Amino acid sequence: MTLDDVAHAAGVSPITVSRALRGERAVAPELVERVRAAALKLGYVPDPAARALASRRSTHVAVLIPMLSNALFVDMVEAIQRRLRPAGYQTLIGITHYDANEEEQLLREHLLHRPAGLLVTGLERTPATRALIANSGVPCVHLMETSTDPGVHSVGFGQADAAAAMTRHLLERGRRRIAFAAAQLDARTLQRLSGWRAALTQAGLYDPVLEWRNPAPSSLALGALLFEQIAAHRPAVDAVFFCNDDLAQGALLAAMRLRIAVPRKVAIAGFNDLTGNDQMLPPLTSVRTPRAEIGSAGADMLLTLMQGGRPPSHTVDLGFELVVRAST
Amino acid sequence: MTLDDVAHAAGVSPITVSRALRGERAVAPELVERVRAAALKLGYVPDPAARALASRRSTHVAVLIPMLSNALFVDMVEAIQRRLRPAGYQTLIGITHYDANEEEQLLREHLLHRPAGLLVTGLERTPATRALIANSGVPCVHLMETSTDPGVHSVGFGQADAAAAMTRHLLERGRRRIAFAAAQLDARTLQRLSGWRAALTQAGLYDPVLEWRNPAPSSLALGALLFEQIAAHRPAVDAVFFCNDDLAQGALLAAMRLRIAVPRKVAIAGFNDLTGNDQMLPPLTSVRTPRAEIGSAGADMLLTLMQGGRPPSHTVDLGFELVVRAST
DNA sequence: CTGAAAGCGCTTACAG
């Protein structure tokens, strides 16, 4: 079942079938109709390999994310697939493990397959990776952060702004010694840290000892550990803002074990508003981040670029939302 | 940079280069050496699209899983990629949302791309899907369960056995009214349910009112709800065995809210031993399931099949492990 | 708006 069969059935040349099916204009509407009908009747489906070889472009979209074990990226990936699949694109997921060199290696591998598009996480990468993307000529959209560079397409939200907003919320609640606990220490975590720092500085309450960093991956256990350390070393701290919800949830459990009253003695806030926050004791205050929307809008922008179009804007800021629960 | 360039540099014909690079025997060792050196020097990499078109087989492996939001499958997928990538295969992840029809649709789409191999979750699917797999001739390994059919390749563990083992553990702890709470109600959940039922029946303690089913997806919130229902309607229940850890974790939080002592008044057990169980209050007893090992071993079996080999056994049982913590 | 020719970069038989 090939183009020729459809051409035969429709009484046109194969190339006309090719054009009609791809929706190229410059084909008479009635011919398009005839071809479509024939293709449908024969159950014809174009061969992706032949198409890729001839056009030097596949229908694959490579999606590079740091981790799948962070629910954040799962939500984003699912939203991406929901958009890309109906449009006829296959998603290839590459996991970088927050490692710029692994990302570079992954990208090299994926580029060999001539992907139709690229979806990458964040803006920070090795110069070589940046060059690979630029030289490949493959459309690329950056997710999770917003770029000011008009040559870079991005969909995200202001990580620092979101963290600053949460910090101000804690200040409004009367907290004065607000610690920030960070894990992983990837670019976005550090942006959140800077947002927190800016808000505290503005309030005249910034103190470097309030900054707790740990490069290990975010987890309940690490959140518990960080909370225990903060409670032991800085008893005056009256709020802890964690860069991710799993840390905050772990802290809530640790507080219970240590019999430290939340939020009476210390307020606890998280980030991302992952599932389960409403089940915590007390329910966890967090920042809802629009990861699914980022996936959808990022895929839409990429779709536009892959079709040769130009998106209305090179960057889209999808914002965030404070979700205040009983923990603060 | 094509085969021809390498052929030229090595002073042989293109087809010899093709054969040498693919490791086909019937090429003189010294030629293989010469070709390899030339390819390396020129930085030649075969074009996957051309290869797929000519050989009618790609280097893609389609992996069909129910959900990415279940950490279980994330662990499995990561292990699969870790095995398949170095072997030169790309992983295409398809999410079925526990829907047999969606799985069928996904499979149809993936089969158009002539995948080199197929990795699917479980043994239960529509007859059409089964036929699609068989007729495609694409090597396929079934993950998570073990098949008795010698025509079906599988890597998993005894879901019913694992549930029965946990149930016996609860019986040994002196529990007599052991409820089973199930969500999602997919094939594996129902196998666990049957394992629990068998163990209770054997002990002469089976009672249908102890069975709690809810078709909604597993979550902390649903676990809390199920626990509240059980506590309200069946106060005599002295243990609840949840088909998944997130349910059990939600139950633990609900028990705290209701001030029901765990394990004094009621024991709580989960399944899979997802991350965070050790942080719960009290730490959660569970069954550790070898999902990463299943991913690795499944990928290995598929690799063997894709290379035309025959795996030592058509099915591999990787077992499970009881992880007893303070909640039981 | 439509088509004949050439070619994308490999591999599959078929010879020798």
Add this chain to the structure above:
DNA sequence: CTGAAAGCGCTTACAG
């Protein structure tokens, strides 16, 4: 063990 020929199923220029 090696190679010349044909072809995988499309799309890209190039004409008209």
